[in-house]
Amino acid sequence: MRFRGKIVDVACLNHFTRVVTTISKLTKTCVLRLNPDKLFFVLSGKVANGGVGMWCELSQANFFDEYQMEGFNPENNEICLEVAPENLSRALKTVQNAKSVKVKLTKKHCPCLTVSAELPTMSSISRVVTHDVPVDVIPTRLWHELKEPSMPDFDVSIYLPPLKTIKNVVDRMKNLSNFLVIEANMNGKMNLKIETDLVSVSTHFRDLGNPPSGDGASQDGSPTRDPHSMAEVRVDIRKLQQFLVGQQVNPSKSMCNIVHQSVVHLILLHEDVSLQYFIPSVA
Amino acid sequence: MPLSTQCQDDDKKYVLVASLDNARNLSNILKAITFKDHAIFTATSNGLQVTVEYCKTLQASAFIQTEIFQEFTIKEDLVAFQINLTVLLDCLNIFGGSPVAGTSTALQMCYKGYGYPLTLYLEEGGVVTVCKIKTQEPEELIDFDFCSTNVINQVILQSESLKEAFSELDMTSEVLTITMSPSRPYFRLSTFGNSGNAHYDYSKDSDMMEMFRCTKTQTNRYKMSLLKPSTKALALSCKVSVRTDNRGFLSLQYLIRNDDGQHSYVDFFCCPDEEGEEE
Numbered sequence: 001m002r003f004r005g006k007i008v009d010v011a012c013l014n015h016f017t018r019v020v021t022t023i024s025k026l027t028k029t030c031v032l033r034l035n036p037d038k039l040f041f042v043l044s045g046k047v048a049n050g051g052v053g054m055w056c057e058l059s060q061a062n063f064f065d066e067y068q069m070e071g072f073n074p075e076n077n078e079i080c081l082e083v084a085p086e087n088l089s090r091a092l093k094t095v096q097n098a099k100s101v102k103v104k105l106t107k108k109h110c111p112c113l114t115v116s117a118e119l120p121t122m123s124s125i126s127r128v129v130t131h132d133v134p135v136d137v138i139p140t141r142l143w144h145e146l147k148e149p150s151m152p153d154f155d156v157s158i159y160l161p162p163l164k165t166i167k168n169v170v171d172r173m174k175n176l177s178n179f180l181v182i183e184a185n186m187n188g189k190m191n192l193k194i195e196t197d198l199v200s201v202s203t204h205f206r207d208l209g210n211p212p213s214g215d216g217a218s219q220d221g222s223p224t225r226d227p228h229s230m231a232e233v234r235v236d237i238r239k240l241q242q243f244l245v246g247q248q249v250n251p252s253k254s255m256c257n258i259v260h261q262s263v264v265h266l267i268l269l270h271e272d273v274s275l276q277y278f279i280p281s282v283a
Numbered sequence: 284m285p286l287s288t289q290c291q292d293d294d295k296k297y298v299l300v301a302s303l304d305n306a307r308n309l310s311n312i313l314k315a316i317t318f319k320d321h322a323i324f325t326a327t328s329n330g331l332q333v334t335v336e337y338c339k340t341l342q343a344s345a346f347i348q349t350e351i352f353q354e355f356t357i358k359e360d361l362v363a364f365q366i367n368l369t370v371l372l373d374c375l376n377i378f379g380g381s382p383v384a385g386t387s388t389a390l391q392m393c394y395k396g397y398g399y400p401l402t403l404y405l406e407e408g409g410v411v412t413v414c415k416i417k418t419q420e421p422e423e424l425i426d427f428d429f430c431s432t433n434v435i436n437q438v439i440l441q442s443e444s445l446k447e448a449f450s451e452l453d454m455t456s457e458v459l460t461i462t463m464s465p466s467r468p469y470f471r472l473s474t475f476g477n478s479g480n481a482h483y484d485y486s487k488d489s490d491m492m493e494m495f496r497c498t499k500t501q502t503n504r505y506k507m508s509l510l511k512p513s514t515k516a517l518a519l520s521c522k523v524s525v526r527t528d529n530r531g532f533l534s535l536q537y538l539i540r541n542d543d544g545q546h547s548y549v550d551f552f553c554c555p556d557e558e559g560e561e562e
Contacts, residue, residue, distance in 0.1 A: 165410060168379035175373045199370050199400075201377065203412040 001079050001137070003034055003105035006066040013101055016063045017092040019056070019273050024085035025246030026054055026277070031138060031146055032113075034069055034079040037061070041085065044145045051280035052239055055149055062272035065100075072140055079105065080138035080146060083113065091115040091131035098129075111135050149278065152265055154257035155231035158184040160266070161205045163254065166192070167244040169203045174237045176201065179282060182240075182264055183232035184256070186210050186225060194237075211255055231260040233281040243277050251275075299326050299362045299394040302354035306390035306405060308541045309347060310375040313368065315519050315539070315549045316343040318512035322368040323421045324401075327361055334424055335368065340554040341509045342425055343516070347547050354391075362394060364418040366401055374414040378407045394418075427552040433528040436463035436497040438470050442520045442537070444491035448472055448483040449514050452507070456481075458556055459507050463527060464500035470525075474507070493522065503531040504556040513537075516549040531555035 033040040045053030071077035098117035112132040177194035184190040193202040251268040330348040400415040453476035462471040470485040487495040520537035535551040
């Protein structure tokens, strides 16, 4: 297995760093999947994570000027590495003003993603910085756990209000309750609700718009669903807050799919990155 | 105003309806007295009073007059209830504590009377949040019996001058003594902590001294833990009046100017420390 990538454009480097930093805020460890066209940051929704799942997809061509990889074997031309995104983020942050940054899969005392860059200095001689980010190679027998999660058969699909507004409200609600109900309907309405012995709070968003069927809409396409009827999911508020804390850039599109009393599926689309986040319901 | 319609259907049933175009005109003042979870709300035709008490030795009240509200309708002579102040503040700030310039959160508070929750309608940028906060039977407030006839010493200072002193107060000192006198040192704050004794003197001729009316030399001791909470009110205020009476009770009154230039008041009453003495 080999991997070697080079980023030369400073905007691409910044963008890539921001993506990795966002991922690091969402989870302590995840899997980095590399194939000839794309990179994926994956967290499969296991009980250990509290059932939260994440799928982030980038086209390598939008970030790397050079990208060469050789997967496990020709039939499985991919590399899957378990990594702590925080370590990768830290390494990338230190080389933000480099002329070029190389990322390579190496074997030091253990497998590593080595980030190396030439940094300008006051004199004519550049300074070379190298970071070895330890990774764990994931054996092929476990690759089936890392597939793109299939679009759930959802009841409601709706565009999200501005993330900043949701974050402000959720931050306050977290002081008042451990659980929050997200509900929405096919008529552009979404409510966030908490209820405890002391207080009940509900925030109402209107005219959000619903993605047209076919644009990530339900395959089942049940036309008989009453547009005013709400689908709801009760979630651990910290999981929603964690998702919101990481968002540094405003997405070009943001929406969520709700499977009534089962899971909420959040989708953020940027120009060249897509991020999906699954939060399961709690009883 | 979008929220004026919210309470309309139950109009007849509400004993208190109060609206503000800018919820900060209420939440900022309440921050000044949030050192305990529970507060007593008392509403009359004069406006709203929110009081917090601590250990029967400290009482802080915020007064928001009727004129500050865009709407203030009260159907009884007196409406009173007890409520969790931290929860109320979280609700008032539901759209975020640091507002974006040019935006404000509109607020309407409605109360149906004994046993009912306090209902808040908050709106910002077309998004509406409804909060229902449980209320309790109001505990009886202590009457500190602080009346102007018993006042021995009074000064009114611009808050500016006291802010620095209060932020530097030696917190290892268990007490803060306040000396007021018609002669030097006029007005003095003292602490006795691990790093030694510290004195902050304010002359009666100082620019910061707006009024000086001291008739007798008095030194009174107050527990630092009781006065520390008043720092928040001081930080928000532009002027403060300090008065002591013949029992050594302390009254601090803070004048707070809101975003729209209107005035509200926060009062702190504090009992002297047991071993307090008059010179």
